[in-house]
Amino acid sequence: MTAEWWRDAVIYQIYPRSFADSTGDGYGDIPGIISRIDYLAALGVDAIWLSPFYRSPMADAGYDVADYEEIDPLFGNLTDADRLIEAAHAAGLRVVVDLVPNHTSDEHRWFREAVAAGPGSPEREMYLFRDGRGTHGELPPNNWKSVFGGPGWTRLTAPDGTPEQWYLHLFDVKQPDLDWSTERVRAAFDGVLRFWLDRGVDGFRVDVAHGLVKAEGLPDDGDEQSLLDGQSGPMWDQDGVHDVYRRWRRVLDSYDGDRSLVAEAWVADPARLALYLRPDEMHTAFNFQFLDSPWDAASYREVITATMAADEAVGAPTTWVLSNHDVLRHVSRLGLREPGSSHEGLGAADEQPDNVVGLRRARAATLMMLALPGSAYLYQGEELGLPDHTTLPDDVRQDPAWFRSDFTKPGRDGCRVPMPWTADAPGLGFSPTGRTWLPQPDSYRDAAADRQVDVAGSTWSMYRDALALRRSLGLGRGEVEWIDAGASVVAFDNGPVRVLTNILGAPVDLPEGYRVLLSSHALPGRVLPTDATVWLTAE
Structure with missing residues (x-):
């Protein structure tokens, strides 16, 4: 484990509920992840990133956090988390955990206390509560929309039935936005960072990193909100957010071991994104312009050149990514009639990608990406060439985007389907009982890990060979x-x-x-x- 490991690391994203189930309930868990550490080490990655495993009512698959310092029983407990960190480190893998600072669950103690304390209380300073507009406050404070669809504000009702203040939720109604202009919030998250750093994590992936600070006065927005669109309205990419990350960087720098921050910031301008990577802020940020490039040589040359130049200007590496838990997997994205034209999830009524053609292009895109200097993120299953499940039955969907869009946007469930480990086992080896929280498509059988690991010509073997060459030839530092x-x-x-x-x-x-x-x-x-x-x- 070298100094400034994050400059050229290849980090494997684990979506815990879909990686490996040890209990048979159909949901992945931390002991399941521990059981597959050898698989990850054999693949040759440098670190793992775990999507949220915190206590949560799961309104948004764990991105609605009810307690940042507890593990949800669905995934295990704190002892399991400690065992995972220890096992990963013993295998030479660093551990990055998800941090969700823009919002909490409405079941978080902070929000329950704020609601109970009433308007004007110190507890309400934690969130963006506002009086409504109109004669009787019957209109929301501004016109902001939720990126999942529908209004971005919900009005509280007092115990006696009287209409009360409104609270902001840029995502689901059960995900109230925190007010990062207050010291109460900033101090609380200092504690969250230290809690996990003390347990030995090597870094944090910061969810919605561009959204924490809102424009002063919360002015009306002139644009429609949509998920993952690189917008810069009054709720996105405000300059004040950088004070938060400077503070966090001081916390991380106070620990031994070169801890790191990676930003999920959908910021379209490379120069604006690079501001997050100044020497006293974040270490890395996902290059979503690269992910969103169409399958076009000129576009890739332009994106690679522009983003690397912007990052180099602040002394930061570029962080490449092709898939994650929020977007159509790149096998399916590149199999569209206009390859790479959209990262939105697909349903059975939508255009169905040609996943044979898509896999060919995905393998080519992966080798291009892994030859570039900087760090890179892989999403679980891409080393098996997995496509999205684009024909999921609507009655099994769980993504809030599906419900809040009045069932018009399939959402992200298709890229979150449980991993196929063993082709001839029930549930493809994901669970000892064969149960899976989402159904797996038929195509996953031939792609199962046991049919690919150490098999010449397989997608898994291509990834393994590329990672070994990347390391031995120093491509990440080139x-x-x-x-x-x-x-x-x-x-x-x-x-x-x-x-x-x-x-x-x-x-x-x-x-x-x-x-x-x-x-x-x-x-x-x-x-x-x-x-x-x-x-x-x-x-």
Whole structure:
């Protein structure tokens, strides 16, 4: 474990309820994760990131936190969490946990106390309570909408039935937004950070990192809100948020072991995103522009160049990502008629992606990404080439986006389906009873881990080989030097490796004097076919 490990680490995202179930209830849990640590170590990642495992009523799959210092019984207990941190460290893996600071659950003690204490109380300073507009306060304080659909404000009712103040929730009605302009909130989260740092975690992924601070006065917004859209209205990317992260950085820097922060900040302007990465703030931030690029060589060259330049200006690495728990998996995204045109979840009535074509492109995109300098995040199952479940029955959906959009947006359940471990086992080996909280598509059987681990040519083996080469050749600490190889080819040198990704172009000849290190698909002679990536080195 080297100093500033986060500069070039490859971090594997675990969605706990869908990774591995040890109890048979159909939900993944912490003991299940512990049982698969050897799998992760064999794959060759450097760290794991765990989506929320805190106590929660699960209105938004754990992103509605009721207690930041307790594990939800669905996943285990604090002793299990300690065992997981110990097991990961023993295997050489660092541990990053999710932090959800924009909002809590409405069942959190802080919110219950604020409601009970009434208007004007110190307890209400923790959240964004406001009087309504209109003659009798019957109108919400402003026109903000929830990104899940519907209004962004809900009015309380006093015990005697009298209408009361309104509270802001940019997400679900059960996720009231905290008021980060108050010291009470900032001090409370100092304690949360220290609680987990004291238990040995190596860092935090910060949920909705661009949303904590709202514009003074909470002015009306001129834009419609939508999830993961890189907007910069009065509730997003306000300059005051940087004071929060400077404070957090001081907390992390007071601990040994090079602890880190990674921002989930959907900020469209690379220069604005880079502000989160100044030397006294966050260490890294997801490059969502790269994730959202269409399958187009010119677009990738532009995004890679612009984002790396902005990050280098503040001395930060770029953090690459292609899939996560909020977006259509890149196998399915790149299998659309317009590949990469949308990251929104799909339902059975929507266009169905060609996942065979999508997997070919996804493997090529992955090898392009893993050859770039900086850090990278992998989402559980992408090493198996998993597609989204785009035909989930509507009656099993759980994402609040589905309900709050009046059943018009399928939401994110399709990328959260439980992992397939064993092709011929009930529930594909996810659970000892075969139970799964969401049904797995038929395509997951052939993609199961036991059919891919150490199998030549499998997607799992390609990931393993790429991670081993990336580490041995120092690609994460390298530099990009662009090569002109034609309009349809993303081509660059990084140290001793030449990388060519042919995107929708005619097959191209490989350059003379180079031998193949790794390719996303079998090469027909010395030719790079369409939708394929090759890593080369001089002979």
